[in-house]
Amino acid sequence: MGEPPDGQPCAGVFARAWAKAVAGTSYLPMTHAQLELLLQRLTDLLAEALRAEPLDLRVGHKVADELVAAHIVSAEALGRTVEVIQLRLVRDLDLVSDDIEDRMARLLGAVATGYARALRDRTLDEQESIRRAAMTARVEAEQALRASEARFRHQANHDPLTDLPNRTLFAERLAAAVDGSAGSGRRVGLCFLDLDRFKRVNDSFGHQIGDRALVAAAQRLRRAVEPHLVARLGGDAFVVLVERSTGTGDVVAVAEAALAALSEPVVVDGHDVTVTASVGIVERRVAGTSPDDLMRAAGSTLHWAKSAGGAGWALYDAERDGREQARQELSAAIPAGLERGEFFLDYQPLTSLHDGSLLGVEALVRWRHPRLGVLRPDKFIGLAEETGLIVQLGGWVLAEACREAVGWTSTSGQPPYVSVNLAVRQVRRPGLVQEVRSLLRRTGLPPNRLQLEITESTMMTTSEEPVRALRALADLGIRIAIDDFGTGYSNLAYLRDLPVTELKVAGEFVRGLRTPEALADERILASLVSLAHALDLTVTAEGVETGGQAERLRAIGCDAGQGWHFGRPASPDHILARIR
Template sequence: MLSGSYNHFLVLISYLVAAVASFVALDMAGRITASQGRAARWWLVGGASAMGFGIWSMHFIGMLAFKLPIPQSYNLLITLYSLLVAVGSSGYALWLVSREELPRKRLLVGAVILGAGIATMHYTGMAAMEMEPGIDYDPLWFVLSIVIAIAASAAALWIAYALRSDFSAFRHFRIAAALVMGVAVIGMHYTGMAAARFPLGSVCGAALHGGVSPQWLASLVGTSTFAILGLALVTAVLDRRLQERTQKLSQSLQQANLELTHMALHDNLTKLPNRVLLEDRLGQAISKALRGSSKFALLFLDLDGFKAVNDVYGHQAGDRLLLQVARNLKSGLRQEDTLARLGGDEFVLLIEIGEPADAAAIAEKMLERVGLAVMVDGTELNVSGSVGIAIFGEDGHTARELMANADAAMYSAKEQGRNGYCFFEPSMNKGMHEQLAMIQELRKALELDQFVLEYQPKFIAPAGQLQGVEALIRWRHPTRGLVPPGTFIPLAEKTGLILEIGRWVLNEACRQLMAWDSEGHHIPNVAVNLSAAQFRSPGLMGKVKEALSKNGLSPTRLTLEITESTAMHDPEVSLAILQRLAALGVRISIDDFGTGYSSLLYLKRLPAAELKIDRGFVKDLVPGGEDAAIVSAIIALGRILNMSVVAEGVETQSQQALLTELGCTSLQGYHLGRPAAPDSIAERF
């Protein structure tokens, strides 16, 4: 027998090639799994080529490491055929591990097919030497080499399938697996080489017939192997980085979606569930209750005195108060309870109960927590709450019914003195239905021309020359009769209709003043009240200009009245708005003065021409009383700020005399003249 020897350096190189090819194969399996359509097919072709070339190159590097004492060469066609076998079997292996599942039976069949392919590649490569006489194989070693090929294939398939999903998480495992697979691949090769017997006198037929020389084969194998493996590895690394970036972007988008979803379902200020999430939880609670597995109650909470906090201390203080109230309420809840904020100072609590008394106990605890003092910028703020309770089944079977009935019960609690709770009763619904009906009718009132203006005169003290008139809106309803402003104005503000109503009032007052002029009745000035919503609306300037221009009215004959609390709500913003209005030439009057919280620093900067003393200080006015002292102080302040001072609500001769004595500039009230229709005003003046 001819004995051969091995170049140990080339043996090491063959192992490294097998290990690198195994690593690339594992990586390709992940790439194929992560891709779809055409991209997955191209990864399969590229992976099969890289893995096939790697196994084929390992074989021929091993053959180059083997030296016989005779010239060696290889048949080019047979060599290339062995390469095709390697690529084909590799392609099948990668396709197999890219499937969603790899059951044991399929694993065994795949291992047999892949192992047979590798063995075929090996022995076809041996046949490329065209030995004469042919190579004699030891049966035991021959069978062992095929067993090793199948076992190595089974291990490779299982490892590739198991580690295909996440490259970064299994990086170290893949390197170790590639090293083990490299040992298995070269183990098959060198076991097959150990099975080969070369009889004495054997010659290499490929060398005699002009086959590929070992040197040329070494160049071909080395160049093609490292080019293909290098390209595959670089491509895989770049793709992996792209996928990592894509994954990070996907995670960022997912996080953003989660945040957006959270924002859509929670209140921005308190982070409590909002109306949308509450309705979902309420729907779940109803479904659960209908199955008979629970009973629940809905508690509707509205804060008492919160508007006063906003008016006096501003919205920032109000927000901080709401935030602390929400924390106090949440601190005593169970995990299964849902506390939601509907907006403003309205909260709703959804709780499971055993009996109605449980809801009452929870309501009492809520009122206790709402009543806790809250410190804001060193100031102690106190509010109370009114709670309405509706029980599922007894007080409604739908979310809408329960919400409406709990709301009605809450209003009943307010009417009974506030800082308490009420269970819903059917009689409470009457008031709610009437309110909803009035809102619907209010929406149509402008279209149906049901609003009218009455005008109340203002006189220079004590009761001399007419200074002007104040326009006061009235709603003449066809069935309800005369609806007082105190009834429908809050509804108009609540629904946003106040903006359109206010626009109509402004235009009608200007029109009427010019109509009086054309009739020969000289009314010096008309005053129009602006609601807080009107004052803050972006279109205010345009509406004022439109009313003046449309009716040809001089701006100096129009007075715009805003309440003190509205002017001081956000002083800097109010100052800017008032300055723009004053620049038009209209007069500014601060109404209800003395009831709000004015800063003298801002008050002296306001371009106001008039202060109106609230009727509350005039109602009980007597010489030497507290109200007289307050009125006297307001009048003195007006003089210092160069503003005229108007007292409204003058109903008696004694009030008229005392206000004149105190130095009030102008007077307005029932004693001097009641609000009247335009014709009555025209007859009088």
């Protein structure tokens, strides 16, 4: 059976019927002819088993295994297989014997058992395989997600240009380092580093090269300060976090390593780009400090390093910082102090050396600070000049002096004039003349009762504006005095050009009068007085403390004196009492 005359295998009538029965019950990955050949082979196995003695049921299992292995794997395929074997196998193959029904039943039972078993195994294998695939896919998806999360986290925490940690990551790490739960003895340090004049690199080479120099600098920094965290805060500012410092020396060493790493020129695109840096160092115990404190201190210290000329480091100094901070606070409080009326004026007499009469008074500003008490001008005028608040403050002093002086009347002739200091910024400000003019109109103070004191430095400008303003003021009849004459450049040229009416000679020339070494001072004073008189100027000597000094000054020919000998600065009431 199954062997055609030409030797080619070919399916018999039973195998063909079997193939027809199972075709289409599931997808068969073979041609119909291949299916017939397979089933012919299985037919031969079954026929042999039915003939053999004893009946080998394992043949039934084997046939079932092969069917399932060939992907003949449906319930229908089993049903039709049982049916076609039972109906046709014995007849088509002529397998008659006494116990054939019995043998057939047992063999079919073995086929059905083997098929169910093989199909179950195959199903379980396939289920397991697809679950494994699903799990793999999920694991891969999670890995991809984690990788992309990690990428996003990195981007969120790093500077895109240099790939250094950014401000966010630095803030996190600093907060963790300063965390209160850390041991109380733990110390921490910061190096706040800024490249000196980096803008120049950008300006001369362009931003592209500037950026690449920044990247190179960042890489060097990172290597130089390892394992400490170095972050780019933006621009050309970096910060190194030194955790678990054992003392200032640790952090200074880090700063020096950083400066050394940056000292070699970077070659970018054939350009030698040399950068230096300044570092502000702060190092302290973790207990009692905060990230904000540390950063602020490091920032101030960096500023000190910069003002010291750059290319170096500065170490935080609490005392210096305290002073600067106090000055800062005081300066910031000036506008509110003006608004709340915390400033007031004292007046110091300017006394005639000829007859002892009160010629004028100098207005001196005081600040009744709510916390610090009454402050003298040396505590706050410098600050106000630095910040520009002097314009506002000086304007108030001028107005207040005019307002008070207009009420002074004298029973014995001309009431005293009031002398007010004008700061450089006030003189250089356009609109000064207008301001003074309207002030005089508003208060009714005669111009000749107002004297404006300017310093020599006011005139040290190439601009014509201040000179023109002073001329206009002098033309109104206002007196113009040069304050502290003899301590600055004492440029005689402006005595010729300016409408000055008086020289106030600095107290240091007066102090030495009547002592053996005072000969030079006395000669200088005498020359100044004769020079002034030759130019039609009057001379007031400042800092007159004794009667002897007053005597000498009078002998020299000096016109007026100011100082403790003639009266300390006092309230307007005292002045009024003096002129009545």
